Amino acid sequence: MNLILLTPRDFQSDTEVLLRGRRFQHMTEVHRAEVGDRMKVGRLNGLIGEGEITGRGDDHIAMSVTLHKQAPPPLPLTLILALPRPKMLKRTIQHATALGVKKLYLINAYRVEKSFWQSPWLAEEKLREQCLLGLEQAVDTAMPQIELRKRFKPFVEDELPAIAEHSRKLVAHPVTDVPCPVDIQQQTTLAVGPEGGFIPYEVEKLQEAGFQSVHLGPRILRVETALPVLLSRLFPAD
Amino acid sequence: MNLILLTPRDFQSDTEVLLRGRRFQHMTEVHRAEVGDRMKVGRLNGLIGEGEITGRGDDHIAMSVTLHKQAPPPLPLTLILALPRPKMLKRTIQHATALGVKKLYLINAYRVEKSFWQSPWLAEEKLREQCLLGLEQAVDTAMPQIELRKRFKPFVEDELPAIAEHSRKLVAHPVTDVPCPVDIQQQTTLAVGPEGGFIPYEVEKLQEAGFQSVHLGPRILRVETALPVLLSRLFPAD
Incomplete structure (x- = not known):
């Protein structure tokens, strides 16, 4: 604190x-x-x-x-994150909040186990608690907004285009030749898959929505490691 | 795996x-x-x-x-890390290994609680297990080398100069005007303090050894978040 x-x-x-x-x-x-x-x-x-x-x-x-x-500036980012397993969810919310994420969609994906959606940690009050801990850690005051979307396709087809409009659209995906850009000063929508990654169909759907696949090098990282790595790389703080 | x-x-x-x-x-x-x-x-x-x-x-x-x-290239880095609390130690070792750290010194500092040094997770075999998990995660084969140093002053005065010789010397420290550099392609020795940071005396000792204080922006991050943020910022993978 x-x-x-x-x-x-x-x-x-x-x-x-x-x-x-x-x-x-x-x-x-x-x-x-x-x-x-x-x-x-x-x-x-x-x-x-x-x-x-x-x-x-x-x-x-x-x-x-x-x-x-003033509180520290928020990241110019909307984060679209496949729902992590409950054990990781708390830490991931705290990390994301501490790093300055203010808009977060927790979405479904093929490799998100159905049971993850039953986690009591998804209750609004519980998510808020984890956000508070992240804010207290990072000396920030702006409460993130977290939305849950339990169906991948309707979210990506119907909602995501408006959410991501006028922003740079990236999806972290190891199977691509394009490295994640460094130090972009741009409003960004970043999609991060579950453990094991998005399946090809999901990556295709995201690409149809204008998302570019980018990788983080040859190392495969856990979501909780990949997230700070991605955010620090895209938006190194001054 | x-x-x-x-x-x-x-x-x-x-x-x-x-x-x-x-x-x-x-x-x-x-x-x-x-x-x-x-x-x-x-x-x-x-x-x-x-x-x-x-x-x-x-x-x-x-x-x-x-x-x-070939395994992915190691980071051109020696990491000097104040011993984290046992709960965080395992994750930190796994993260550091997954991120490509190959040389790690776990050192004492004023704000490292004495009891942390009693952790069974510091046994060589236990540290090795965490490193294996990090390697299996990141698809790497090169086992990191971990050294424990229970006394700050003799380490910094007698050993660190040789360890850090010919490398860029940085200490992550929120109380400085210098932001951490981005994308340096240089052999580096990076010191990271405990929760609550290095005390001024310790920062002075590191500065005497040629270390420059650098910050990560206005947000105060936990060590387990700060580490991927620092490494990704210094060495964004291709």
């Missing part, structure tokens, strides 16, 4: 907040926060700044906050 | 191998391998090629292999 994220309901006034629950616990147990301590805070979907602890009870911390700094 | 890694003791002759244990199990249970199936194989620290299953018993698989292709 490199940033304490504040939600509208935390605010008692424009500058006074009251924190309970998970953040109270983390601040007392991990940061060992005492009255007078100062910490980095940010308003959800708003500015970043500093908070000073002004009071501490058995179950709450009071802070006085000043917010003045 | 995108590659079946073969060790010298698997070879019955120049082209015949016999596999038992973990690989036998994986090939029968995950790949559902049958006689006649062909799979990608590689000789540990050697060439990559193809194997055809010629026989299958209750506890073993026999293959006939031909090896003809």
Whole structure:
């Protein structure tokens, strides 16, 4: 938790907040926060700044906050990701959020096991929790928007063209001669397949939608490794 | 397992191998391998090629292999990494291996908890297992070399100058104005701190040894995310 994220309901006034629950616990147990301590805070979907602890009870911390700094810029990206297995889903959401992804579609694909869609971690509240952890890690405040699409074909045929309009369209796919471009300053829609990759039919459908296949070199990477590799390569931060 | 890694003791002759244990199990249970199936194989620290299953018993698989292709090129890198917490250690070793790291020093730092050094995952055999998983994932055969250094100062003062000689020396450190360079084709020694970063004294010691501090943008990333981000940025694969 490199940033304490504040939600509208935390605010008692424009500058006074009251924190309970998970953040109270983390601040007392991990940061060992005492009255007078100062910490980095940010308003959800708003500015970043500093908070000073002004009071501490058995179950709450009071802070006085000043917010003045913009959150880091979002990636100019819409990420289309085949739903990862539940074990990887949490980490992947956290990573993607920490890296600045703000628009994420979790989609079906042939090699996504049906059972993955039953994961309790797909509940809106659970996804939001993982996003919060990613934002707190990366010192960011802008909550990503995550959409679930359980049918590949209707998504790619009917929805994707509008989603990807006016953007550079890439699909990470090992079986191509074109290396993934480096340092593009361009609105991008990036599709990443499941473990084992998209099947040829899926790659074809994406190509019909204007997506170009790009590879990451001879190494086959897990999705959780490939994602930071791709994003860092496309958008190295200043 | 995108590659079946073969060790010298698997070879019955120049082209015949016999596999038992973990690989036998994986090939029968995950790949559902049958006689006649062909799979990608590689000789540990050697060439990559193809194997055809010629026989299958209750506890073993026999293959006939031909090896003809070079493993992917290693990163021109020595990685100096503050020992991650045990939970992260396994993943970090796997990621680093999959990404092509061949020389890794796990070192102590002020913010490395003493207990981390007690982790059973630091045993040579355990580290080797994680490296094997990383190689099998990335379709690589070259086993990384991992060294443990439990004392920061003697390592940095006495050993690091020779290790880093004739290489570009970088330390990932958020508190600097210099962004990490992009796409350098240069032998590099890269130091990455623990959660919470190197302390100023440690950064100074590294700077005295010729290391330049570089940052990855305004976002603070976990080591397991920062590592693929750094390596992809420094060495985007062709």
